[in-house]
Amino acid sequence: MSIMKHISSIIARIGVWFVIASYGIMIVVTLIEVFRRYFFGQSFEWAEELVRFLLVSSTFIGGSVAYKKANLVFFDLLQNKLPKKKNDILNVINSFIILLFLLGVLKLGIDYTASPSIMLQKSPGLGMPMLIPYGAIPLGILFMVIFTVENLLERLQSVLGKGGNEIC
Amino acid sequence: MLIVVVAVFAILLIIGLPIAFVLGATGLTHLLVLGDTSFYPVAIQRMFSGINSFSLMAIPFFVLAGELMNRGRVTDKLVDLARECIGHKRGGLAYTAVLVAVFLSAILGSANAVCAILCSVLVPEMVKDKYSPAFSTSLIASSAIIGPIIPPSVTFILYAVLAGTSVNALFMGGIVPGILLGIGYMAVIYFIAKKENFPKYKEKMELSKVIKALIYAAPALIIPLVIVGGILTGVFTPTESGAIACFVAFIAGMFIYKSLKWSDLPKVLLDTGILTSSIMLIIAMGNVLGWTLAIDQIPKLLSDAILSITDNPAVVMILILFALLFIGMFMEAFASMVIFVPVFAPIALAVGINDVHFGLVFSLMISVALITPPVGMCLFVSSNITGVPLGSLSKSIIPFVVVSFIVVLLIAFVPQIVLFLPNLLL
Amino acid sequence: GNGDEKEAGTEGQTYTLRLGHVTQVTHPFHIGAQKFADKVAEKSDGRITVELFPARALGDDRELLEQVMNNTLDMGVISGPVFSAYTPVIDTLQLPFMLNTYEKELAAVQSEEMSAILDSLNQFNLKGLGVFEGGMRHLANAKKPIQTPEDLKGLKLRATQSDLVLKILTALGANPTPMAYGEVYTGLQTKVIDGEEINLTSISSEKHYEVLTNVTEMGLFPFPGICVMSQAKFDSLSEEDQQIITEAANEAMIELLGELPSIDQTAVENITANSSVEILTTVDTAPFKEKVMGIYDEYTAKNPLIKDFVEMAKGL
């Protein structure tokens, strides 16, 4: 349990700094490009591509941080109406469904990234193997899986723990 | 078959999964239901391609520019300016709210951002001035939908990416509907103010105070000038103008308002990243469903069905507006755009509706859906912040919803109102 | 899976093939795809249906290509430059001023050298069936008539996202910048770009003539769409059906190339009827060609298939 928490907090910190660095680079590169084009009429072919790939990677890695911080949008209409105990149970069910979904996406993500259509492909601007930007998807999803497991363990403990007390 | 997909969507939505996961799981369910295992790999590709777009980069830039401006306590300065301009009318603070929403909309790209700021800044003041909490909250929630209509706009960017329409033209076309919405809400205030005898904020307008407030607010007002001006003169694309807006906001925050420190930057970038990621994740996951619907020929079936009834553009427009009204009552805005722009835009094009005009009407309708009960993001955000229950908010917002629909209909059937600006300027 | 299908064969079976591409239904790619679909239906007595997904309904070019490689999508008509992410051989068709008329292209695409190039795609699980031409590319701009390479100096031209095309325009002395197709009209209008490398039908259908002033017809390079099928899918078909597919694609390719001169002529008539765009057709391309010779050396060194094709094309 505490190991799970430890791993999850390290991953979250990696995610946070990845997002900060990506957004820093995206804005600086785009600004440089605007000035270069405006004043010199030139642009780097790779710049736009780099910015796009950073946007994709930071969506999945930053998305995992947003998920951990409960910043992903959801409708709480039902959850607001349920009493605490039932709400806890609903949360456990939700985490199970999310885990199932994420594991499915993780499997698909690894398969797709490892397929020849991606492994043999080079990006036109940077000449970078497409494995790298695509790989961010299974990586971000893996982060989400870890956060879900952590959350699920915590919720289960709270549901079962309280249940036990009531029986006594 | 499709009924299974719809059921999975509804159940996951109701039990409270994040919208992004609801969409992803629904897409995967549709892939399973289609029953061809060779389709599975496409899920990851669609997630990637949904956000692999330079135009979408404008979204984080507009978010970042807004975050940077907020740190400079820009909202206070805009409130002061609006008050000095219009506070002497009956219901002065209510008019002020609409005016501030219009100013803020020219800086911020989304309704939620405008809504969150106005709710925390203006609703307490309005309640102090004896406006009812329900009226104040519905006024703010409604005014917030001007956010994505007046450029910059996250909604227009997403529409342009999905439909291949020109972002610049949509931006130019959004100015008039945004102002019309503002005027419409002011009209609502005017009628209610008489009935309820709303207070005036101050006795009369003083020019010297207006000018002083204008000077304080000037750096904030530069942002929209940079964005709209940059696009108009063709100096920058919308994405680039977003980057420039960040630069201006940074300079203003650092050196003019002096409210921004270097050490604030990581936090600002992180907040931007997290907010953007949660939008992008919805777009990425929703894109899976876009593909499964297409391979299942659903858009074509729907289009054939509509075109077999009529090819009259006005009738098609009405049919699509009704569909969007219904969709907007139950779905989140970005999710419904990712799924339904590829469905409806080709139909509109097929009957000869101008693509920019249709893009404006569609985006406007999706934005109005933010305040139509039962599911509307601006209703949720404002109810959360002000504590007004959704039930009473859903009633008090009705006059504003009605006015919004009048504006939508006006723009849907008198295209010249919105098209003259892009035609004139671009 | 495909293994089972292969053993069962498809002799006499009724089935549907899905074909995706990115262009609107007025574009030559779609005209070619439609011809192909009609011919397959006719040859198989309606047994095989080719279902078309135009206008990016299933994804952009790169994504459609990935889908065909993964057997997700049966077929696609994919813009030539996209293949360069995997192999340079398809770029051969777009070497500058080589296939500068439709007659030359018609002869070239039916050559053994072309077949060798298409066959080489099977290492990516792709069965290359033919070349659906999208329309010869020329130079268009909103500033001045282009008669010599000097006129191109510093001109900001929108280019297709293609390493080769960017190299060609740079070698000619222009300032190429990749840009989304949908933004070109406003890009020209707001002077973000001065011009573009483009085909005549696009100038006409996208109304670029409203914001252009000059077009120089110079046969810069063709714009081929490669009709590909998943190799695994192709192998799973009966021999009879494989022949139907191959023949239909070949006939569609030849018919389309035969019609392109008149398709271009219609476009020119529409442009001149609706605008005062000046179209030059008699420019001496020799000084332009001189500037891009280095590109030939670079590409023929990349792959023997390219070298063979270039030698064949020189004899046309």
Ligand code: NA
């Ligand atoms: Na806005």
Ligand code: NA
């Ligand atoms: Na709604």
